[in-house]
Amino acid sequence: MTRHSAPNIREVAAMAGVSTATVSRTLAEPNKVRETTREKVMKAVEALNFVPNAQARSFRQRSNRTVILLVRDIANPFYLEIYRAVEEEASAAGYKVLMGDARGDATRVANHIDMVRERHADGLILMIGRYPEELVELKNLPPIVMASETFEGLDLPSVKVNNVAAAKGAVAHLIAQGHHAIVHLAGPLPEQLASDRLAGYRTALAEAGISFDPSLVEAGDYSIEAGRQGIEALFARGKTFSAVFASSDQMAIGAIAALRSRGLSVPQDISVIGFDDILFANAFEPPLSTVRQPRRELGRHAMRMMIELLSGNTRPADVLLPTELILRGSVASASARKAGSIAGKRDA
Amino acid sequence: MTRHSAPNIREVAAMAGVSTATVSRTLAEPNKVRETTREKVMKAVEALNFVPNAQARSFRQRSNRTVILLVRDIANPFYLEIYRAVEEEASAAGYKVLMGDARGDATRVANHIDMVRERHADGLILMIGRYPEELVELKNLPPIVMASETFEGLDLPSVKVNNVAAAKGAVAHLIAQGHHAIVHLAGPLPEQLASDRLAGYRTALAEAGISFDPSLVEAGDYSIEAGRQGIEALFARGKTFSAVFASSDQMAIGAIAALRSRGLSVPQDISVIGFDDILFANAFEPPLSTVRQPRRELGRHAMRMMIELLSGNTRPADVLLPTELILRGSVASASARKAGSIAGKRDA
DNA sequence: TTGAAAGCGCTAACAT
DNA sequence: ATGTTAGCGCTTTCAA
Numbered sequence: 001m002t003r004h005s006a007p008n009i010r011e012v013a014a015m016a017g018v019s020t021a022t023v024s025r026t027l028a029e030p031n032k033v034r035e036t037t038r039e040k041v042m043k044a045v046e047a048l049n050f051v052p053n054a055q056a057r058s059f060r061q062r063s064n065r066t067v068i069l070l071v072r073d074i075a076n077p078f079y080l081e082i083y084r085a086v087e088e089e090a091s092a093a094g095y096k097v098l099m100g101d102a103r104g105d106a107t108r109v110a111n112h113i114d115m116v117r118e119r120h121a122d123g124l125i126l127m128i129g130r131y132p133e134e135l136v137e138l139k140n141l142p143p144i145v146m147a148s149e150t151f152e153g154l155d156l157p158s159v160k161v162n163n164v165a166a167a168k169g170a171v172a173h174l175i176a177q178g179h180h181a182i183v184h185l186a187g188p189l190p191e192q193l194a195s196d197r198l199a200g201y202r203t204a205l206a207e208a209g210i211s212f213d214p215s216l217v218e219a220g221d222y223s224i225e226a227g228r229q230g231i232e233a234l235f236a237r238g239k240t241f242s243a244v245f246a247s248s249d250q251m252a253i254g255a256i257a258a259l260r261s262r263g264l265s266v267p268q269d270i271s272v273i274g275f276d277d278i279l280f281a282n283a284f285e286p287p288l289s290t291v292r293q294p295r296r297e298l299g300r301h302a303m304r305m306m307i308e309l310l311s312g313n314t315r316p317a318d319v320l321l322p323t324e325l326i327l328r329g330s331v332a333s334a335s336a337r338k339a340g341s342i343a344g345k346r347d348a
Numbered sequence: 349m350t351r352h353s354a355p356n357i358r359e360v361a362a363m364a365g366v367s368t369a370t371v372s373r374t375l376a377e378p379n380k381v382r383e384t385t386r387e388k389v390m391k392a393v394e395a396l397n398f399v400p401n402a403q404a405r406s407f408r409q410r411s412n413r414t415v416i417l418l419v420r421d422i423a424n425p426f427y428l429e430i431y432r433a434v435e436e437e438a439s440a441a442g443y444k445v446l447m448g449d450a451r452g453d454a455t456r457v458a459n460h461i462d463m464v465r466e467r468h469a470d471g472l473i474l475m476i477g478r479y480p481e482e483l484v485e486l487k488n489l490p491p492i493v494m495a496s497e498t499f500e501g502l503d504l505p506s507v508k509v510n511n512v513a514a515a516k517g518a519v520a521h522l523i524a525q526g527h528h529a530i531v532h533l534a535g536p537l538p539e540q541l542a543s544d545r546l547a548g549y550r551t552a553l554a555e556a557g558i559s560f561d562p563s564l565v566e567a568g569d570y571s572i573e574a575g576r577q578g579i580e581a582l583f584a585r586g587k588t589f590s591a592v593f594a595s596s597d598q599m600a601i602g603a604i605a606a607l608r609s610r611g612l613s614v615p616q617d618i619s620v621i622g623f624d625d626i627l628f629a630n631a632f633e634p635p636l637s638t639v640r641q642p643r644r645e646l647g648r649h650a651m652r653m654m655i656e657l658l659s660g661n662t663r664p665a666d667v668l669l670p671t672e673l674i675l676r677g678s679v680a681s682a683s684a685r686k687a688g689s690i691a692g693k694r695d696a
Numbered sequence: 697t698t699g700a701a702a703g704c705g706c707t708a709a710c711a712t
Numbered sequence: 713a714t715g716t717t718a719g720c721g722c723t724t725t726c727a728a
Contacts, residue, residue: 081423
């Protein structure tokens with residue numbers, strides 16, 4: 001005689017000769033039951049191959065220990081390491097992580113917010129740049145933590161890097177190498193993240209006494225394709241420049257591909273700095289100079305803040321993480337540029 | 349007077365002056381209630397801002413319309429497009445997708461299997477190469493669909509490409525270009541996927557009358573780093589070769605980086621073909637020749653098969669998808685190689 | 697077409 | 713230390 005439906009807690013209790021409460025306790029807090037009882041229960045659990053129904057539990061407890069990590073674009077490798085860190089931190093605390101892909105589509109964002117309202121998940125870690133309309137009408141916001149990006153004028157707990165300073169540092173490096181006509185491949189303006197990096201770019205120029213030329217700025221969605229298109233647009237407008245500061249490694253890679261297809265090489269003709277330091281940055285040719293974000297820390301903090309938000313009632317403190325300018329082969333000095341080709345250097 | 353807890357179906361029923369059953373029906377099957385009733389109910393729903401509790405619903409219905417997509421390594425962009433397709437197909441059918449990362453770690457796989465046993469999810473789409481021990485003891489397997497990879501000796505519904513034929517085609521192309529000493533950067537042997545591609549490689553050699561040299565094969569986990577290490581290992585053993593067939597684009601990219609750091613250039617000195625056609629393949633320098641997998645179709649089929657498995661009781665038919673050899677700049681003919689610049693000193 | 701009522705499987709007061 | 717019991721919010725027979 002074979003069982004076909006999963007056993008429930010009552011059957012275990014019956015077999016062990018105890019109440020369902022005792023079975024529940026044995027499984028949840030084993031040290032709160034007498035050892036002999038625990039043994040009886042565990043024997044029944046194993047005999048019946050009992051697996052507690054998590055749905056019933058989370059229904060009862062009104063929490064399913066699941067959070068949604070909603071990212072701007074899941075195809076950007078930048079988010080993967082963040083996901084990993086979030087997931088590690090989460091599973092250590094008994095949480096699950098659902099990764100969602102916004103793809104710049106408002107309805108997709110709305111769907112994920114609904115999942116929280118419907119209690120599919122307890123909270124939302126947001127890595128998107130635009131404030132979702134759906135949240136406006138909600139009187140009680142669900143538990144939300146912002147990671148990497150923030151919305152202007154909305155006070156949500158956040159963890160991010162100092163984008164203004166990071167961008168300024170990257171551009172200052174280009175200027176120090178003798179570059180003056182520097183393109184900025186920005187994120188989608190006027191989002192906060194994109195604006196911050198643009199501000200850093202402008203500050204670096206200003207401090208070097210270089211006047212800001214808005215026509216050297218192209219906005220895009222951080223994708224390879226956006227980088228390609230940004231460069232094409234500049235050429236189409238007849239702009240000349242000797243360096244590019246891109247707001248993502250993907251855009252930098254797209255930009256380099258576009259430059260190459262115009263017969264320009266990097267860094268001999270044009271220097272390029274990206275942002276993020278994705279895994280591919282170092283394997284790329286030339287190895288990409290970039291602003292490294294501490295993704296692991298970003299993810300860990302985001303999840304920790306979420307747990308804090310979910311368990312306590314305190315609003316977690318905002319966190320600002322440091323960046324690091326990683327110099328590889330995609331930048332050459334403007335003078336070397338005139339002198340000729342410079343071989344790129346790669347990390348171990 | 350502000351509400352602080354979410355309203356439940358009973359409050360809606362009370363306000364609308366109907367039973368909870370009617371509210372439930374209005375929301376689930378609106379055409380089964382009289383229009384006037386429907387209007388009353390909807391008015392109450394809106395007044396109270398009622399959002400049905402999905403946890404209670406799935407608890408009651410014993411299904412939460414969630415499937416887990418468990419991938420080998422979430423850092424490999426190959427899986428992202430698959431995820432997208434799975435997610436699209438899923439959300440069209442009212443399903444959610446949870447993406448899990450196996451990272452070659454058995455306990456991580458076990459955790460995800462437990463999630464299904466605990467009814468956190470209804471089914472499992474597996475994109476991993478090793479049969480999880482945990483499944484052996486289970487008498488009733490949870491609903492599982494294999495995508496891209498399969499386990500030998502276990503009959504699970506699967507969707508994948510013809511790896512033998514695809515690998516054979518890629519290697520045959522290298523041979524046609526005059527290459528004889530061809531390295532194969534394989535996946536983790538003896539997994540099915542890795543074995544199939546190795547078989548294709550061997551078949552192509554055999555058909556060209558080239559004898560198989562096992563020391564030209566290096567196994568790895570499809571990562572950039574694995575590609576790099578594979579090439580280093582070959583050099584360490586003093587092997588010479590003029591072409592590389594890698595079992596993933598990531599390995600191909602790692603291989604090219606390693607070759608470059610040895611002063612060898614691609615394709616002038618060494619030709620390289622990858623597998624997958626990830627987004628970066630085309631932006632890379634040189635643009636990577638590769639075997640394109642129909643990721644979108646792979647994902648769509650996997651999810652459709654899962655829905656079929658979950659709703660019907662039929663075992664979905666296996667699906668075999670075609671691949672396409674994409675020729676870009678990373679392959680040159682062996683004769684052009686002799687004519688052109690030889691930076692490599694290793695192979696005389 | 698609608699309502700009454702019985703749970704789904706579990707946990708957490710409260711009682712013993 | 714253990715048992716009793718009352719639900720969590722919803723769906724779904726079954727009856728009316």
